[in-house]
Amino acid sequence: MTVTAHDVETGTPPLHGRPLDAATYEVVLALCIGFSIPGLVPPLLYNEGVPAEQLAAEARAAGLVQPDGRPTPELRASMLRDADAYQVRRLQRALVDLYCSESLPLGPLARRLAADGLVDDRVAGVLAEEGTALLGTDPAAALDLLERAVAAGADATGTGPRRAEAALGAGDLDAASRILDTYFGHGDADAEPVLADAARAVRVASALWAHRGMMSRAADVHRWAAGAGSTGVDPLGALALLATGDATGARAMVSGGGPAASPSLADVAHLLLAEGALQSLGPDPSSAVPILIRSSDTLNATGRVSPSPELPACLAATVALLAGNHQTALAVIQAALTGGQGGRVSRPRLCFLGGWAAMLLDQPALARDFCDEARARDQRLTPRDHLLLQALEVGLARRAGDSAALVQAWQRAREALLHVSVDLFTLLPFTELVIAAARLRDSDALRTHLDEAWVLLSQLGDPPLWSVPLHWSAAQAALLLERPGDLAPHAAALVHQPSAYPLAATFALAGKAWVSVLAGRSETGAVEAAAQGLAAAGFAWEGARLAGHAAARADDRRDMTRLLSCARDLRPARERITPHDVGPSPAAPVPPGDRTPRPARTALPHGSAGTGAAMHGAAMPGADAGTRGPAARRAGEPALSGREREIAQLVLQGRTYREISEEIFISPRTVEHHVARIRRRFGASSRSDLLARLRVSLGTTSAETSTAAHPLPGRVPNPVGSPNRGRRNP
DSSP: OHHHHHHHHHHEEEETTTTTHHHHHHHHHHEEEEBTTTOOOOOOOTOOOHHHHHHHHHHHTTTTOOOTEEEEEEEHHHHHHOOOHHHHHHHHHHHHHHHHHHHHOOOHHHHHHHHOOOOOHHHHHHHHHHHHHTTTOOOHHHHHHHHHHHHTTTTTTHHHHHHHHHHTTOOHHHHHHHHHHHHHHSSSSEEEEEEEEHHHHHHHHHHHHTTTHHHHHHHHHHHHHHHHHOSSOOOOHHHHHHHTOOOHHHHHHOOSSOOOOOOHHHHHHHHHHHHHHHTSSSSOOHHHHHHHHHHHHHHHTTSSSSOOOOOOHHHHHHHHHTTHHHHHHHHHHHHHHTTTTTHHHHHHHHHHHHHHHHHHHTTHHHHHHHHHHTTTTTOOOOOHHHHHHHHHHHHHHHHTTOOOHHHHHHHHHHHHHHOOOOOOOOOOOHHHHHHHHHTTTGGGGGGHHHHHHHHHHHHHTOHHHHHHHHHHHHHHHHHOOOOHHHHHHHHHHHHTTTTTTTHHHHHHHHHHHHHHTTTTTHHHHHHHHHHHHHHHTOOHHHHHHHHHHHHHHHHSSHHHHHHHHHHHHHSOOOOOOOOGGGSSOOOOOOTOOOOOOOOOOOOOOOOTTTTGGGGSSOOHHHHHHTTTTTTOOOOSSSSOOOOHHHHHHHTTTOOHHHHHHHHTTHHHHHHHHHHHHHHHTTTTSSHHHHHHHHHHHHHHOOOTTTTSSOOTTOOOOTTTTOOOOOOOOO
């Protein structure tokens, strides 16, 4: 039953079936609103001289409130729902007046009163202040407080940038975008916009567009702000302009001519970020990584989340990866993850870049752990992070030699490409996708994106750090497709790079060695030197593959032995990837720091950053093969050695003798002997019989061996027959 003011004035409304006089009812309502008796005594209208303490004691004696004088949550909800709204608002405002007169902290009360629907400028101000204070440390809580502040009467436009920043930090890009749309809609399109907190709105809008994979729109936001009268140094604007090919505009925003940025940690970190990004465009970009690492360290020291088109740790890791400094990239990512850099919305990107570093360090299990950690957050990926993940999946599948997983990852990557435009910071995924597209004979799917990438790099003056890795990938793609005309411009670009960037010469030498290997006229010493050069530059997997392919094509047994030894030396403790490791992993909701290492896999590092501890203890091939999945030997089945199990798994993937030899660095003839011995042990009468027995013995499903049934163009899935010494590109 609803109790009105008239009821209170003229009757005795019941409460929970009990007759109740107006004075006692008013006291109980005041207690439900937040008054405490004795202490914060409410201004009563119906007590007729009876002290509030006496009325409260009667309410306790009647069992209307608890012995400590507080109402139960159920009673409070019922009273606030049924009582007269005017009476409730009068008492709520009186309580706020009392708090202010006594100089009591209004925070906890303000949250409750706002939830109860009170509109009051004092409550709104307190909630907005508390929400603003939490923006950099707890964006989700900040968003809740700021939304309550608006409900309590705060200006929705004035708080818009802060609410959008909180929504972005909490990972809700759509909510942040809607808030900013409303905010910018209050500006006058025909005049200089006069909007509160416009600088924050620009930063958040820029970061939003960058997360959506549309960096050109982020740059447009900063250009709009500059045209609208914004002055001073704008390092984040410089970063967005540089990423879209406008180096001149970027330098102007850094040197600016306006007032310098404040000496706060965040502003210094952003200045170093822009400085390092510009330095990466030079002929000798070696100083870019230290600057970017200092930027990342400085931002970590703030302990706060700050919106940015790109995080310092992400850019530092990207630059280090492109330069071959994979261990450095991993250390930077570990430190950023430990420090919480970028908050919830940026953690997946950090994890995927850490996974990329692990992949290039020949640690696929660690790469998979990074992916699992990113997925465990139950957070929808931003478009650019989704592209990075799919490119990482492509790279892992390609290095595993799992064609079925490669096809699936490539299809997902093709879809992800449709949602992202090309900018400088999205070039890293293309270094993998270009090669995969060529291997799958689907290069046309990348043509438009690659054309945009080359135009972008040309606008920036073809900086070696950014252009050389893409030229190297494009050269490998041309080799795969056997298109000399496509190879020539990329080979020339590598050869003609300035001597200040030696990685170009390393790639050029490796490309020349690949051409000679595929043409059947390689010189063992040159191939060995090229492979070792790749490894010294941080690309040991590529070097080992080059030496392994050359060994498989060597006519002289001494040359083959020498090259196989070189390949093994370059990957002494590599991890083997089985089909259980390739493809999307289930997102187990395991909290950070509480992950149990998988068998023969290195757990994702947490704790002190930069130690590199996770890079040790990689599983050796034999040990790894014996611990994967349900592959334990069944009763009555022949026992296989670790090497034989490894070869059997590759046989089930449809590999040829030569492909197996290139994967594990033994001669094709040795592979043939192993397969023949496995066949005799199982008593298999035919190839299909052997494959069926191996599937049962190794516990492998038909889905995991779909490569054998659906090989890619140019693949011959018959390792049990002849050695098949036919030509195959890298």
